[in-house]
Amino acid sequence: MPLTAQAGSGAEDAWSRYWPSAIGGPLPWATGAPGRPSGAALHRDRGAQATAWSDTGLAAPLTHQAVTVAGALRWARSRQLPAYVVAPADTSAGVPARLCRTHGELGRAWRALRRTAGQDGYLVVQEAVPGVQYLVHSTTVPSPGGPWHEVTEIWAETRTAGAARDRLDWVPRSGLLFRALTYSVTKGLHALGVEQGRLRCRIANAAGRGPVLLSCRPDAEPLMPSPVGLHAMRVSLRPPPADGHLDGSGLRSLTALPTMSHLDSRLHPRAPIDRRTSPGEVLLRGGRRAVEADYRALRALERRGALYAGAEQ
Structure with missing residues (x-):
């Protein structure tokens, strides 16, 4: 089973097998795609x-630089992996990677991201680790x-x-x-x-x-x-069910959470929101149990629709 990030757990000792590890010198780039x-x-x-x-x-991860969708699919079929990730080669592009479990999903993701990457960009297909x-x-x-x-x-x-x-x-x-x-x-x-x-x-x-x-x-x-002696959690607010704006009273309920430490600058009353993206992020900081309790309270506010107003149904 994968290890967790829980500090002080017994599973943490298993990390000792990976520290340190061997490392050699760099070798040349040789994939046949754009030069290294x-x-x-x-x-x-x-x-x-x-x-x-x-x-x-x-x-x-196993990686292939995708110049064409046909080449990406050939590589995927040759590997027969459980899942793949398609992403712009430029990690600073700000475009989320797409998780694909079938070759059909991979082809659709490649075509969509290829349009986003533009003529000067290229994509990579990797194993989903x-x-x-x-x-x-x-x-x-x-x-x-x-x-x-x-x-x-x-x-x-x-x-x-x-x-x-x-x-x-x-x-x-x-x-x-x-x-x-x-x-x-x-x-x-x-x-x-x-x-x-x-x-x-x-x-x-x-x-x-x-x-x-x-x-x-x-x-x-x-x-x-x-946060010495404390736990910290950055929570991404979930997209609303419909376009609208942030509700002032809902934001006050959010800021009243005991462990609330910081709000994304985008989170202010009447800020426009859309159903496709997260409105922003908040930082909770305090004891682990208190932070977890406020995380659940935040998600409850979202489920009740208390954070959003003026949504177009």
């Missing part, structure tokens, strides 16, 4: 990242002995059945979980030739494989002070 990027371009190229990581002995996924934020600074990579924060991601983000849970710095993820990401940054700057890596814990590096991109999110 270098420098800053490599820091946001999903396909090149997967190759750089696997070539240096780190676990990474099962297990808990983590967002690992890092800062790299130059030093006399070479670049110094520091992991600043890690969040465990939970998604809905429809693959939308539900919540992110803070991973404490103590324990083997944080250390194992930090080790893998640090080696991954080294393999990408990162010399300075802030990056955010996505990494999965796959049963039997341990940490699997999925992608990396430049990080512009503000750093959050470490």
Whole structure:
């Protein structure tokens, strides 16, 4: 079974088998698709990242750079994997990856994302790696002995059945979980030739494989002070059932939650909302039980429709 992000659990000891791990030198890019990027371009190229990581002995998903939908489908049929992910190669594109369980879904996702990527963009098809996924934020600074990579924060991601983000849970710095993820990401940054700057890596814990590096991109999110002795949770509000706007009284109920720490700047009375996207994100911070209770209370407000008004049915 995949490990969880729960600190202090017995399963956490299992992470010791993945820390440290062997790593060798980088090998050339050789997929037959566009040439391997270098420098800053490599820091946001999903396909090149997967190759750089696997070539240096780190676990990474099976990856194919999709130049045509026919080529993407041929690759998928040759692999016969349980599920696939189709995404723009540019990890900074801001377009969510599509999870596909059939070749038909893969073809439709490829065509839709190809239009989004534009003529200058290309797509990658990857194996869908099962297990808990983590967002690992890092800062790299130059030093006399070479670049110094520091992991600043890690969040465990939970998604809905429809693959939308539900919540992110803070991973404490103590324990083997944080250390194992930090080790893998640090080696991954080294393999990408990162010399300075802030990056955010996505990494999965796959049963039997341990940490699997999925992608990396430049990080512009503000750093959050470490909630020492507390738990933190970033909750994505769910899209409303219909277009409308945020309700002032509903927002007051939201801000009255005991562990409410921060609201997305987009969340204000009369802010327009649509049924296709999340209105924004909130940060809960406090004791774990209190945070979980407020998470349930927030979802109850959504189910009652208390946050939204003026929706067009």
